[in-house]
Amino acid sequence: MTFISLQEVSYTYNGRKEAAVKNVSLSIAEREKISLTGLNGSGKSTLAKLILGLLKPQTGKIVLDGLPLGKYSLAKIGEKVGYVVQNPSQMLFNTSVFNEIAFGLKWKGKGKDEIFHFCKKYLEFFELWHLRDELPFNLSEGQKQLVVICAVLALQPRFLILDEPTKSIDTFRKKRLIDILQEIWHLGTGVMVISHDMEFLTAFDGRRIHMEKGEVVEDAGRYQN
Amino acid sequence: MQVDIRTKLLIVAIFSALALVYQNPLILGIILLLNLLTVILFRVPLQIFREFKGFIYMYAVLMVIQSFFVRDGEPLLQLGNIYLLTTDGVLYGISIMLRFFILACSGIILLNCNTSELILALVKLRIPYEIVFMIQVGIRFIPVFMGELQNIFHGIQLRGVDLRRVYKRKVLKVYVSIFSPVIYSVLQKAEKLSILLELRGFRKSPARTYYRDISLSRIDYVVMTLSLIVTVALIYAVRNL
Known part of the structure; x- marks a missing residue:
């Protein structure tokens, strides 16, 4: 079943002549693994932001889970689609690593035990549990990235978009990240990874979509679940 | 004109x-x-x-x-x-x-x-360069901080918090979450900028050309x-x- 559908979507940033995303049509199933690749400035992150409703397409239509994207509030989109941005500092706003992961769970109304369980589970998985009381802003870029990944994973979205998730993380944690992405995919979550890291994408083994100058120039077809 | x-x-x-x-x-x-x-x-x-x-x-x-x-x-x-x-x-x-x-x-x-012209005009009006530089930095960073603020707004909402429906007693909590990272980022940027200025010899020589x-x-x-x-x-x- 199609979860995200883009129909002839285009977007041009203010003051730019060239469209960042040009007439992109895509159909993404609920439990799909996607590797989105392309050179810098090819429109990958813009496409992700369009799917998340952070940018509004000037032409075309985006449908999420059967409804036009405009019908959802950003919070409702966030409940369905988890997003890990390229720059993790943009998504850190709590006073401790633990609270950063607990933030969304508290707002979801989860109980104390459940919050503790999720925080511990993901922080231990990435071997970050010892940093739970640290101020997130003081962590290294890689650690910040992992904390944001943990915070988004803990919310258990139906679809996950990760923009350059391996940019600053070490080989050991990269392996861990692949493991957990495969695990959540097996459990039914769709995953889209935007990356230049071909080694990571090969291990991830998703439907490969390649973008050039805002257009989808290669789509390896829907992944067989 | x-x-x-x-x-x-x-x-x-x-x-x-x-x-x-x-x-x-x-x-x-x-x-x-x-x-x-x-x-x-x-x-x-x-x-x-x-x-x-x-x-x-x-x-x-x-x-x-x-x-x-x-x-x-x-x-x-x-x-x-x-x-x-x-x-x-x-x-x-x-x-x-x-x-x-x-x-x-x-x-x-x-x-x-043009911002450079504004700075030059202030210098020509004999305003001390340190103060002019502060104004320049302020102008330069306004869009950066506005962008950061917007990112935090988006980040919070994408974690499932509908800011329009937050209960009154929780509003303060959310706004602390919004502004604390921006204030922290301002302080961090100020510290980095001061180090960079020292490294580039800011005000080492009293004569400055434009x-x-x-x-x-x-x-x-x-x-x-x-x-x-x-x-x-x-x-x-x-x-x-």
């Missing part, structure tokens, strides 16, 4: 000072009109006024609040012997709103100025003189009202 940035600074200073000196809504209305004419004359993109839409509501609320605190004049709304709203109160509220508009519109005059140069032309002198004449005439006319 192409004029030197110092001419524009003089006009901004005149409008801002007049807005603060006068309280009569009629006079403030005339000043606002002159201000708008100047904005058009300096070919400032008028699309900027679209941004005012958000402020109009705020100004209107402010006007109503202000008007309730003035007790003089004829009562328009009263509860027993207590005057809730008076004619003077309404006029005072309108004055406040007009003042805000004049201050905002006079700032708009500087909108199509690649660009600005100079006052005949049109600047004409505009400055005209501005001063109009200002004096306005002050004189108001005195004799």
